[in-house]
Amino acid sequence: NAGVTQTPKFRVLKTGQSMTLLCAQDMNHEYMYWYRQDPGMGLRLIHYSVGEGTTAKGEVPDGYNVSRLKKQNFLLGLESAAPSQTSVYFCASSYSKAAGGLNTEAFFGQGTRLTVV
């Protein structure tokens, strides 16, 4: 029962490098989200997806791209990393239909700590 798994857990990038963060969920959830959290601040929504093949911008989408080619995976890409993107990144998933009704609570991964130098 893995829930939401984020890969990698830690990464150090040089300015201008690119990377992809992977989020995988095994709960058959429809919605998936990427957030960033800076020290002493709350979570800010970067991008989200309401289903396979669909994505949408959140509050702070600039500098990031996302893809959801498979329902269980949501990828966050940084094409040219900048020091301002140093942060902890959280992925979440939610919303599924079950025999007893709707499951609407969100489940979060344990985060990816990214440092851009």
Add this chain to the structure above:
Amino acid sequence: DAKTTQPPSMDCAEGRAANLPCNHSTISGNEYVYWYRQIHSQGPQYIIHGLKNNETNEMASLIITEDRKSSTLILPHATLRDTAVYYCIVRAFSSNDYKLSFGAGTTVTVRA
């Protein structure tokens, strides 16, 4: 989504009940109240949610006022492990509501 207002911080004695208030005066009829918490450096964790009736689970109780403009999360016997940031969120699950947005939350410190 309706906006919520929470106190920035509060202290609680270990073993006592912790009552966390949340104001959501602009809540719509189809919006639910959700509570999450984030223990230091971990991903947020779902606690409980409700529409208009009071709810209880193994973690907490949720009391929603009759006019639904405010709610209180109750941790019945706070422990040191309950020290965390607690987020109150209101959201609907209509066909146009997908975002899950977090505010600043309440930093709860449980003291021995």
